[in-house]
Every structure is written in C-alpha cells, then in structure tokens.
Amino acid sequence: MKVITKLRLFAALGGALLFAGGAAIAQPLHHTTSDTCKQCHQEIYKQWQGSMHANSTAFTDPIHATFYKNVVGDPGQEGVTTKAGKYPVCLQCHAPNAARDGKTKIDANPAYNEGVNCVACHSLKTFKGIEAGNGKLRLGIQAYELADAIQSPGRKSVNGLEKLTASNDLFGSGGGEQKPNPHQGEAVELDGKTIPSLPMESNPLMVRTSKNCMGCHDKRNNSHGVPLCNTGDEYKMSSSSVDCLACHMPINDGVADHSMGGGHDSAMLQRAVLFDLKGERGGDNIQLIATIKNLQPHSLPTGAPFRNIYMTVKAYDSEGSVIWSNTESHPAQDDKQAYLAYGLVDDEGKPTSPPKAKALGPDSRLKPFEERSLNYTLPAKGVVLVRGELHYNLLWPGLVKQFTHLPKDLTAPTLIAASEVAL
Ligand code: HEC
Ligand code: HEC
Ligand code: HEC
Ligand code: HEC
Ligand code: HEC
Known part of the structure; x- marks a missing residue:
C-alpha cells in the first residue's frame, strides 16, 4: 500500500x-x-x-x-x-x-x-x-x-x-x-x-x-x-x-509497423522503382529503351548523399556469353546516364566528401515520381537476349574502395530490379 x-x-x-x-x-x-x-x-x-x-x-x-x-x-x-x-x-x-x-x-x-x-x-x-x-x-x-x-x-x-x-x-x-x-x-x-x-x-x-x-x-x-x-x-x-x-x-x-525500411532493406528497395527494357531490331542494330520510374514523393535514391543506383545492360549470344555491355568498368566512369547519384564538389568543382563539400555537383537521381528513358544502340549480330539490371548502393564507388573495413553486406550492390528482352 x-x-x-x-x-x-x-x-x-x-x-x-x-x-x-x-x-x-x-x-x-x-x-x-x-x-x-x-x-x-x-x-x-x-x-x-x-x-x-x-x-x-x-x-x-x-x-x-x-x-x-x-x-x-x-x-x-x-x-x-x-x-x-x-x-x-x-x-x-x-x-x-x-x-x-x-x-x-x-x-x-x-x-x-x-x-x-x-x-x-x-x-x-x-x-x-x-x-x-x-x-x-x-x-x-x-x-x-x-x-x-x-x-x-x-x-x-x-x-x-x-x-x-x-x-x-x-x-x-x-x-x-x-x-x-x-x-x-x-x-x-x-x-x-x-x-x-x-x-x-x-x-x-x-x-x-x-x-x-x-x-x-x-x-x-x-x-x-x-x-x-x-x-x-x-x-x-x-x-x-x-x-x-x-x-x-x-x-x-x-x-x-516499426521496421521503417529504407536503403538497408532490399524489399523496400524493390518497391521503389519500375524498370522495363524494350528492344527492337532495325537493320544491323538493336534499339533499346530502358524506362526507370521513381514511385516515391522523394528522390530515388534519397537520404544520405552517397546513396546511388547504377544500371547495367548486357547483350548475350546463344551460348550465354556477354557480347556487348553499356559499361566496361563502372557506369559512373563510362556511361554516366546509367548512374543515378547526388554529387558534392569542392571549390574547383571536383567530387569530394560530404564534410568537405563547398557546392552541389550534378544531381542525376530521379526526381519525385520522375520517369526517365535511356536509349542505347548496339550491334544486333549474334544477340539473342538483352538483360538490364538496377543496382542500389549505400556508398559511392570511391568510398567502397576506401572503406575496406566495412562488412561486405554494406558495400556490395543490391539488385533491385531486372528486365529482359528476347530477340
Ligand atoms: C506493462 C505493459 C506495457 C508496457 C511495459 C508498455 N506499454 Fe504501451 N501500452 C500498453 C497497453 C495495455 C496499451 C493499450 C492497448 C494496446 O495497445 O495493447 C499500450 C499502448 C501504447 C501506445 C499506443 C496508444 C494508442 O493510442 O494506440 C503507445 C504509443 C505505447 N503504449 C508506448 C509505449 C512505450 C514507448 C513504452 C515504453 C516506454 C510502453 N508503451 C510500455 C502496455 C504497456
Ligand atoms: C521513428 C519514430 C518511432 C520510433 C523509434 C518508435 N515509434 Fe512507435 N510510433 C511512431 C509513430 C509515428 C506511430 C503512429 C503510427 C500511426 O498510428 O499512424 C507509432 C505508434 C506506436 C504504437 C501504436 C501502434 C498501433 O498501431 O496502435 C505503439 C504501441 C508504439 N508506437 C510503441 C513503440 C515502441 C514500444 C517503440 C520502441 C520499441 C516505438 N514505438 C518506437 C513512431 C515511432
Ligand atoms: C530523432 C530523429 C529521427 C526521427 C524523429 C525519425 N528518424 Fe528516421 N532515421 C533517423 C536516423 C538517425 C536514421 C539513420 C540511422 C543510420 O543509418 O545510422 C534514420 C533512418 C530511417 C530510415 C532508414 C534509412 C536507411 O538507411 O535504411 C527510414 C526509412 C526512416 N528513418 C524513416 C523515418 C520515418 C518514416 C520517421 C517518422 C515516423 C522517422 N524516420 C523519424 C532519425 C530519425
Ligand atoms: C510512396 C511510398 C513512400 C512515401 C510516401 C515515402 N517514402 Fe521514403 N522510401 C520509399 C521507398 C520505396 C524507399 C526506398 C528507396 C529509396 O531509398 O529511395 C524509401 C526510402 C526512404 C529513406 C531511406 C534513405 C536512405 O538513405 O536509405 C528515407 C530516409 C525516407 N524514405 C524517408 C521518407 C520521408 C521522410 C517521407 C515523407 C516525407 C517518405 N520517405 C515518404 C517509399 C516512400
Ligand atoms: C538532421 C538529422 C541528422 C543530423 C544532424 C545528422 N544525421 Fe546522419 N543521418 C540522418 C538520417 C535521417 C540518416 C538516414 C537516412 C538518410 O540517409 O537520410 C542519416 C544517415 C547517415 C549516414 C549513413 C549511415 C548508413 O548506415 O548508411 C552517415 C554516415 C551519417 N548519417 C553521418 C552523420 C554525421 C557524421 C553527422 C554529424 C556530422 C550526421 N550524420 C548528422 C540524420 C542526421
């Protein structure tokens, strides 16, 4: 009492x-x-x-x-x-x-x-x-x-x-x-x-x-x-x-539900985007259109500045070997339209880390609800299948190389969508 x-x-x-x-x-x-x-x-x-x-x-x-x-x-x-x-x-x-x-x-x-x-x-x-x-x-x-x-x-x-x-x-x-x-x-x-x-x-x-x-x-x-x-x-x-x-x-x-998933949650990431690949033969070439649509009222990706998504497109022959790809190293290097990221730059306009950034660089992420089409022309010879993939990353490619102390699941890309065209 x-x-x-x-x-x-x-x-x-x-x-x-x-x-x-x-x-x-x-x-x-x-x-x-x-x-x-x-x-x-x-x-x-x-x-x-x-x-x-x-x-x-x-x-x-x-x-x-x-x-x-x-x-x-x-x-x-x-x-x-x-x-x-x-x-x-x-x-x-x-x-x-x-x-x-x-x-x-x-x-x-x-x-x-x-x-x-x-x-x-x-x-x-x-x-x-x-x-x-x-x-x-x-x-x-x-x-x-x-x-x-x-x-x-x-x-x-x-x-x-x-x-x-x-x-x-x-x-x-x-x-x-x-x-x-x-x-x-x-x-x-x-x-x-x-x-x-x-x-x-x-x-x-x-x-x-x-x-x-x-x-x-x-x-x-x-x-x-x-x-x-x-x-x-x-x-x-x-x-x-x-x-x-x-x-x-x-x-x-x-x-x-208090799980509140975002960039660390692959199920949430798969809901974030519509992805579709269409392709047609025309003469010696294949014309490809990749459509990517952001379903959110915020950017895709949103949040921390180093979040990014890149797309790979690969053409395969009847043996399943890759005979064409939109990228040899990383789309950030050799196919910039396939790299969706938030850029931060220093005084000279060079990419830099978040604490050092003096200005915003190019922002190639999808705007809220934006639908974007990316076009490719590739040689048709021998191609039976084209496959596109979207990969989400918590960190910029440069940071992935630098932060070798991090567990693999934080630095490896997450496949969030794929689309194929048989030709
Ligand atoms: C001894 C049991 C008990 C503990 C411990 C407890 N709660 Fe609750 N809580 C209840 C009950 C019973 C209700 C009312 C009915 C229900 O939601 O099941 C409730 C309801 C709530 C609600 C929702 C009310 C609504 O309007 O829907 C919130 C928010 C909440 N609790 C938060 C907390 C937080 C935060 C803590 C810890 C600091 C906590 N509770 C600890 C038993 C508990
Ligand atoms: C990031 C913020 C956040 C955190 C962390 C959080 N809550 Fe909540 N919680 C909310 C919001 C917002 C709602 C109201 C959701 C609604 O009713 O639309 C809510 C609702 C609830 C309810 C009512 C649920 C229902 O459907 O009736 C309970 C109970 C509750 N919270 C308990 C907790 C407990 C226990 C924890 C820790 C284990 C916790 N919350 C952590 C934001 C939070
Ligand atoms: C008190 C500050 C605070 C509040 C309030 C809060 N959050 Fe957060 N939230 C955070 C922080 C900090 C993180 C990131 C933690 C980390 O990654 O280290 C986070 C992470 C998240 C993530 C996951 C991001 C990822 O990397 O996976 C989502 C989604 C999210 N919050 C949604 C919400 C929603 C929805 C609400 C409102 C109901 C809310 N948060 C309220 C601070 C907050
Ligand atoms: C139509 C559904 C939808 C709405 C509404 C929505 N989100 Fe999201 N959000 C998502 C999805 C799906 C993702 C995962 C893809 C991504 O990271 O952009 C996400 C990701 C996030 C993340 C993770 C970022 C990270 O760094 O990992 C945060 C934080 C977040 N949302 C906050 C918010 C806040 C704050 C609001 C309200 C202003 C909001 N969201 C409204 C669906 C939604
Ligand atoms: C206004 C609130 C806020 C402040 C201040 C803040 N953060 Fe965050 N931080 C967040 C939220 C929310 C997230 C996760 C969702 C997102 O990415 O937007 C996050 C995510 C991060 C992440 C990514 C974590 C992961 O798991 O990928 C890092 C790194 C980070 N913050 C570092 C910092 C540091 C260092 C500071 C201070 C210099 C700081 N943050 C200040 C809200 C904040």
Missing part, C-alpha cells in the same frame, strides 16, 4: 521509476530503454530492433561510425566537440537521448546507445520546424518541443469511457486486454515485476503525421551550408500530400 502511494507521487511528478534495492528512483522518460516497452509491445520492439533507428549510433552503425570518428571524434568520450568547438549536431538525430542531456559519451547510458528508440520518437510533442530564422537550422530533437509523457497516436489509448464503465478493472485496460496498462498514471505488475508508471498523452496531430519524422529527415547542411540530404525539400517539390507513414509505417497485423 505504501509503495503504491509513493508510486502515485512520482507518477504525478511525471517521471518514470526504477527500483534499486527496493527504493524508488525517479527516472526521466528519455532514460527509459526499449527493454521496458518490450515487455508488452513485443512485436513492435522486434520490428524496431531490426531497423536503422535502433542502429543509428557510432557503436551500432559501422558506416555512421566511420564518418563520426572522422568528422567529430570518439563516441566513447565525454565532452567531445566539433572543430568549431560546438556540441556535435549529429547526436541531435543519431543519439537523441544523449543530445537531450548534452552528453557525448554514447555508451554511458543504454538509452543513449539505443539511438532513435521508443521514447525518442514518442516524446516529440510539437514540431517547430527546422528553420530557426537567420538562415540557421535547428535539427533533430531541437526542432521539437519535447514532452515527459509518451505521445500516442490516440487509437487504443482513447479509453476514458471504458475506464469509467469498468471501475473494477485494476489495470484500467478496459477489460479483455492481455497486458496491464502502465499508461494510466500508475505503476503495474507484470510477471512479478513492477513496471513504472509511463504517463501518456494522446497527440494524433503530431504522432500520426510526417511531422514526427521531419526534424531528422527534412534536410541537413554541412558546415559550409551545403545540403547533405534533403528528403524534405524533395518531398515539397513533389506536391504530394501522402505522408511518410503511409509507406514507411503500414499497418501490419493490426499495429503500425
């Missing part, structure tokens, strides 16, 4: 609770790890755990780690600053709970190293926008007003009426629920363990819209003001009013 009174008190203060040696210690919501949520939201936890959100820090994402260590420093040190002496902006998006505390030692608290975890997204209360005025950007969680209560889409949690009419239901979960509900202002018991009170507010205008994503996914500039990603601007250009969640959080088995 005493414990319950204490619990109520702390819950009223808006903090979650931890039990250490029987004593209740208030814990801010943003230190609550996904392990707490996992006890009841198992399916969502599994989806999230496999996502890049759960693997977004320099300890969990080897590509991010490579750049972070290079541009900022040691993710295991406290007090790390950028060369300009500032708090590393990366953490506002990649380790938001650490950013909330102004900390840089990411392994100091499991809630930091979980990256974009449950409470990171579910504590975003209102979206202020990323434009801070005077040309400055406020990025990641800085673009939001943050709450100390879980922000909910307001579907299953809209149960006040049920509570009124089910006064004997100790868990207040409206009856019929298998799990006790810790979101109603009191701690609950589950399998003999106490789950702290996890207060919740219904906030569908925020949680069920793209605003929930845009603080981190709109745009980000390097220190020279060059945009390194601008999914948000691309989206505005598309004039689409279908929000991000429609594709990135479909409802599966009755719950919003």
Whole structure:
C-alpha cells in the first residue's frame, strides 16, 4: 500500500521509476530503454530492433561510425566537440537521448546507445520546424518541443469511457486486454515485476503525421551550408500530400509497423522503382529503351548523399556469353546516364566528401515520381537476349574502395530490379 502511494507521487511528478534495492528512483522518460516497452509491445520492439533507428549510433552503425570518428571524434568520450568547438549536431538525430542531456559519451547510458528508440520518437510533442530564422537550422530533437509523457497516436489509448464503465478493472485496460496498462498514471505488475508508471498523452496531430519524422529527415547542411540530404525539400517539390507513414509505417497485423525500411532493406528497395527494357531490331542494330520510374514523393535514391543506383545492360549470344555491355568498368566512369547519384564538389568543382563539400555537383537521381528513358544502340549480330539490371548502393564507388573495413553486406550492390528482352 505504501509503495503504491509513493508510486502515485512520482507518477504525478511525471517521471518514470526504477527500483534499486527496493527504493524508488525517479527516472526521466528519455532514460527509459526499449527493454521496458518490450515487455508488452513485443512485436513492435522486434520490428524496431531490426531497423536503422535502433542502429543509428557510432557503436551500432559501422558506416555512421566511420564518418563520426572522422568528422567529430570518439563516441566513447565525454565532452567531445566539433572543430568549431560546438556540441556535435549529429547526436541531435543519431543519439537523441544523449543530445537531450548534452552528453557525448554514447555508451554511458543504454538509452543513449539505443539511438532513435521508443521514447525518442514518442516524446516529440510539437514540431517547430527546422528553420530557426537567420538562415540557421535547428535539427533533430531541437526542432521539437519535447514532452515527459509518451505521445500516442490516440487509437487504443482513447479509453476514458471504458475506464469509467469498468471501475473494477485494476489495470484500467478496459477489460479483455492481455497486458496491464502502465499508461494510466500508475505503476503495474507484470510477471512479478513492477513496471513504472509511463504517463501518456494522446497527440494524433503530431504522432500520426510526417511531422514526427521531419526534424531528422527534412534536410541537413554541412558546415559550409551545403545540403547533405534533403528528403524534405524533395518531398515539397513533389506536391504530394501522402505522408511518410503511409509507406514507411503500414499497418501490419493490426499495429503500425516499426521496421521503417529504407536503403538497408532490399524489399523496400524493390518497391521503389519500375524498370522495363524494350528492344527492337532495325537493320544491323538493336534499339533499346530502358524506362526507370521513381514511385516515391522523394528522390530515388534519397537520404544520405552517397546513396546511388547504377544500371547495367548486357547483350548475350546463344551460348550465354556477354557480347556487348553499356559499361566496361563502372557506369559512373563510362556511361554516366546509367548512374543515378547526388554529387558534392569542392571549390574547383571536383567530387569530394560530404564534410568537405563547398557546392552541389550534378544531381542525376530521379526526381519525385520522375520517369526517365535511356536509349542505347548496339550491334544486333549474334544477340539473342538483352538483360538490364538496377543496382542500389549505400556508398559511392570511391568510398567502397576506401572503406575496406566495412562488412561486405554494406558495400556490395543490391539488385533491385531486372528486365529482359528476347530477340
Ligand atoms: C506493462 C505493459 C506495457 C508496457 C511495459 C508498455 N506499454 Fe504501451 N501500452 C500498453 C497497453 C495495455 C496499451 C493499450 C492497448 C494496446 O495497445 O495493447 C499500450 C499502448 C501504447 C501506445 C499506443 C496508444 C494508442 O493510442 O494506440 C503507445 C504509443 C505505447 N503504449 C508506448 C509505449 C512505450 C514507448 C513504452 C515504453 C516506454 C510502453 N508503451 C510500455 C502496455 C504497456
Ligand atoms: C530523432 C530523429 C529521427 C526521427 C524523429 C525519425 N528518424 Fe528516421 N532515421 C533517423 C536516423 C538517425 C536514421 C539513420 C540511422 C543510420 O543509418 O545510422 C534514420 C533512418 C530511417 C530510415 C532508414 C534509412 C536507411 O538507411 O535504411 C527510414 C526509412 C526512416 N528513418 C524513416 C523515418 C520515418 C518514416 C520517421 C517518422 C515516423 C522517422 N524516420 C523519424 C532519425 C530519425
Ligand atoms: C521513428 C519514430 C518511432 C520510433 C523509434 C518508435 N515509434 Fe512507435 N510510433 C511512431 C509513430 C509515428 C506511430 C503512429 C503510427 C500511426 O498510428 O499512424 C507509432 C505508434 C506506436 C504504437 C501504436 C501502434 C498501433 O498501431 O496502435 C505503439 C504501441 C508504439 N508506437 C510503441 C513503440 C515502441 C514500444 C517503440 C520502441 C520499441 C516505438 N514505438 C518506437 C513512431 C515511432
Ligand atoms: C510512396 C511510398 C513512400 C512515401 C510516401 C515515402 N517514402 Fe521514403 N522510401 C520509399 C521507398 C520505396 C524507399 C526506398 C528507396 C529509396 O531509398 O529511395 C524509401 C526510402 C526512404 C529513406 C531511406 C534513405 C536512405 O538513405 O536509405 C528515407 C530516409 C525516407 N524514405 C524517408 C521518407 C520521408 C521522410 C517521407 C515523407 C516525407 C517518405 N520517405 C515518404 C517509399 C516512400
Ligand atoms: C538532421 C538529422 C541528422 C543530423 C544532424 C545528422 N544525421 Fe546522419 N543521418 C540522418 C538520417 C535521417 C540518416 C538516414 C537516412 C538518410 O540517409 O537520410 C542519416 C544517415 C547517415 C549516414 C549513413 C549511415 C548508413 O548506415 O548508411 C552517415 C554516415 C551519417 N548519417 C553521418 C552523420 C554525421 C557524421 C553527422 C554529424 C556530422 C550526421 N550524420 C548528422 C540524420 C542526421
């Protein structure tokens, strides 16, 4: 009974609770790890755990780690600053709970190293926008007003009426629920363990819209003001009013899917594009048209600047040997129209790395919903089949060569579409 009174008190203060040696210690919501949520939201936890959100820090994402260590420093040190002496902006998006505390030692608290975890997204209360005025950007969680209560889409949690009419239901979960509900202002018991009170507010205008994503996914500039990603601007250009969640959080088995696939997810990549190859003989030649259509209201590829797609087209003889190809080395070198990428250049207009870029180079990615046709003429002699393939890459070819320390699955191309013409 005493414990319950204490619990109520702390819950009223808006903090979650931890039990250490029987004593209740208030814990801010943003230190609550996904392990707490996992006890009841198992399916969502599994989806999230496999996502890049759960693997977004320099300890969990080897590509991010490579750049972070290079541009900022040691993710295991406290007090790390950028060369300009500032708090590393990366953490506002990649380790938001650490950013909330102004900390840089990411392994100091499991809630930091979980990256974009449950409470990171579910504590975003209102979206202020990323434009801070005077040309400055406020990025990641800085673009939001943050709450100390879980922000909910307001579907299953809209149960006040049920509570009124089910006064004997100790868990207040409206009856019929298998799990006790810790979101109603009191701690609950589950399998003999106490789950702290996890207060919740219904906030569908925020949680069920793209605003929930845009603080981190709109745009980000390097220190020279060059945009390194601008999914948000691309989206505005598309004039689409279908929000991000429609594709990135479909409802599966009755719950919003938290897998949120992108460039690391081959199934998502295969949905991204329509690809078709048509060919005709004319005299001694074959005329080929490759059609590539972006199905998204953002560029293809979008996101990090080194994402790219290249196309290979190969003509085969009746033995299955290649007798013609659109590229001998790499399309980036010898068939530029077949290389879809975002270019970053230095003062002299030469390709350079994201931190050093002074200007945008050529952007050959597909614009939102763009359909593009690429034409080829090749000698018809001996050709029985032409096959085209689209390959997605997380990194530019130059970085693939340079970053030999990365696991193969991050540097190898992913086949995302193929098309064939028999002649
Ligand atoms: C002891 C079990 C339990 C734990 C632990 C728990 N929840 Fe819940 N949660 C529930 C129940 C019960 C509901 C209401 C019905 C449902 O969704 O099954 C709910 C609903 C929600 C909703 C959706 C409400 C809606 O309107 O659809 C969100 C969001 C949520 N929880 C987030 C979290 C987060 C984040 C954590 C971890 C910090 C967490 N929960 C931990 C039991 C739990
Ligand atoms: C607090 C910042 C933050 C918020 C809010 C956020 N994200 Fe992310 N998201 C990230 C970061 C950081 C990564 C990349 C992690 C990495 O690759 O290291 C990411 C990765 C992704 C990816 C996968 C990219 C890939 O490389 O595979 C998708 C898709 C995505 N987010 C969609 C969303 C959607 C949809 C929302 C809104 C419901 C959202 N995100 C909200 C920070 C955020
Ligand atoms: C990248 C941001 C993001 C992260 C990370 C995230 N959520 Fe969510 N969550 C959302 C959004 C957005 C919705 C609303 C989807 C909708 O209703 O359209 C949501 C919905 C939910 C719901 C209600 C689902 C339903 O369909 O009723 C629950 C429960 C929930 N989240 C729990 C969690 C838990 C537990 C975690 C961690 C394991 C987590 N979330 C991580 C953004 C996030
Ligand atoms: C019509 C469905 C659709 C909509 C709407 C959509 N996306 Fe995507 N998104 C995709 C597909 C498919 C991919 C994989 C192909 C790619 O990377 O471009 C993707 C990829 C991504 C990636 C991965 C980039 C990377 O580096 O790996 C991010 C981030 C992303 N989307 C964010 C968003 C945001 C933010 C919105 C809302 C403004 C949004 N998406 C709206 C379908 C969609
Ligand atoms: C405004 C939020 C934001 C900031 C600030 C930010 N990032 Fe990211 N970063 C993202 C998101 C979102 C993704 C993944 C989706 C995409 O590609 O857009 C990402 C992806 C990456 C990737 C690719 C990871 C992979 O798995 O392929 C690297 C590398 C990276 N960021 C490095 C950094 C570094 C280093 C900094 C700081 C100098 C930084 N980022 C700052 C949001 C941010």
